[in-house]
Amino acid sequence: MSLIDKTEKRVMMASGAVLALFLFSVLYAKGKYKSDLPECLPYSKAYETPKVTKLDDSTYQVFAVAQMWQFQPSEIYVPVGSEVDFFVTSKDVVHGFNILLKNVNMMAIYGNINKTTVKFDKPGVYKITCHEYCGVGHQNMQAQVIVNYPTEPPPNLPR
Numbered sequence: 001m002s003l004i005d006k007t008e009k010r011v012m013m014a015s016g017a018v019l020a021l022f023l024f025s026v027l028y029a030k031g032k033y034k035s036d037l038p039e040c041l042p043y044s045k046a047y048e049t050p051k052v053t054k055l056d057d058s059t060y061q062v063f064a065v066a067q068m069w070q071f072q073p074s075e076i077y078v079p080v081g082s083e084v085d086f087f088v089t090s091k092d093v094v095h096g097f098n099i100l101l102k103n104v105n106m107m108a109i110y111g112n113i114n115k116t117t118v119k120f121d122k123p124g125v126y127k128i129t130c131h132e133y134c135g136v137g138h139q140n141m142q143a144q145v146i147v148n149y150p151t152e153p154p155p156n157l158p159r
């Protein structure tokens with residue numbers, strides 16, 4: 001006679017199956033949507049200085065710093081087709097870092113660096129919003145990524 005009840009065994013098997021399905025879904029989604037899961041990097045003071053660095057014609061690095069109640073830099077200009085690495089940190093409380101239409105949902109945390117990579121294939125203005133309540137000025141906390149053609153757009157393309 002077994003020490004584990006039959007029903008208990010079934011529940012354990014079912015939990016195992018759900019767990020396996022969950023892990024599979026996460027890995028599948030990561031592959032299918034080619035999502036670059038946010039990473040945590042070792043902290044360095046250097047990331048507290050907001051800046052946009054051009055690595056080459058289509059690769060940029062942004063050190064985004066959140067603080068009550070603004071993001072810096074507040075306007076980031078990149079050409080269409082750019083791949084942008086965002087390194088996000090906070091100077092005070094926990095802020096959110098959400099890029100509209102780009103599936104970016106991160107936290108900006110004091111003493112931590114979160115990194116994600118975003119490819120901007122279409123021109124437009126992509127709003128960055130703080131979506132973690134951070135105090136009285138929270139609703140004003142916005143920035144934007146402005147994605148433009150590198151030079152004049154071809155005449156048959158809309159602006």
Ligand SMILES: [Cu+2]
Nearest residue numbers: 130132134138
């Ligand atoms: Cu906020």
